[in-house]
Amino acid sequence: MSASPVQLVRPKRFGDSRGWFSETWNKERFAAAGLKLEFVQDNHSLSGQVGTLRGLHFQTPPFAQDKLVRCLRGKIFDVAVDIRKGSPTYGQWVSRVLSAENGEQLLVPIGFAHGFMTLEPDTEVAYKTSNYYDRNCDSGLMWNDPDIAIAWPLDAAAAILSEKDQKQPSLRGFDSPFAYDGRPLLPLGDALVP
Template sequence: MSRFIVSALPPAGLKLPSLKLVERRRFGDHRGFLSRLFCAEELAEAGWSKPIAQINHTMTARKGTVRGLHFQHPPHAEMKLVSCIRGEVWDVAVDLRADSPSFLAWHAEILSAENGKALLIPEGFAHGFQALTADAELLYCHSAAYAPEAEGGLSPVDPALAIAWPLEISEMSERDRAHPLIATGFVGVRL
């Protein structure tokens, strides 16, 4: 029996077919539960095709904080499996793939410790989130190690993206505030 339920996103309307929602099944009893965070064999069916190169753990202290929108340029482009292990976040992925029919489209999902959902974000997407609770913690599985020379980012408040953050933005890092707006002629990421 698979320990994951995988869905393409969003279920209706504009499709981002390579973005996947992973819902973890919990198996438990009076002692608690077991939930598998990662299984290469099962997630391969959802598009995860590489080994895990890095696992990162973040904690965002203040509700309303926005982090992102981050990505890495090829040849360091990465897939991410993003899971919330404490609190709740509104997790966003933006398609930056050149010539994609969903170029610059975004999709968001609520990830929480309670709902057990994760986003499987393919190469060529930017990622960010807003903390919906204080002390929100995320685990990220990355298919490529962080490469500072390949770092890219977009402004989370870029009017061209029109991301409808659910809360007033209470905090953003200087680095994220400095991400550029999408310029006319932006062609995206070529994988």
């Protein structure tokens, strides 16, 4: 069976008395681990309050994006939702807590909506994208859609949202431009260590 399209990645850390060093992206090593990607843009966000929720976001073709997400400071509950037309796991999601401490990253490929909720104050998140931001292709889904039913870890009533994220459409009326590639979404297993 092929690997799940959403992958958990744990770059190696090399430590000594000063702290540690980690190579968070190396094209050749990631490709050797089966992750052949071309990234063109890095994004960085700061969320001041616990419970800040960003998502569920994606870009449509021709500016669809793979994302490699990591938490630089604090902690997030990170989510990927399958929105590939024809997928047997359409509307299903996987999640992982990413933190500065654990150093894990989540690869969210094209065909998945992405979102996260902050679990600590002053949380910083960085992610690489395989395509540039395009305002006309910027899209999203309702973060609390009952058809997706994400089990957010904090009280949903207290979620801090942008105006845009308060008005996203539901999955039910969404006509996905993403095709199923034969790889169903699987639970996140052991992390890849490129």
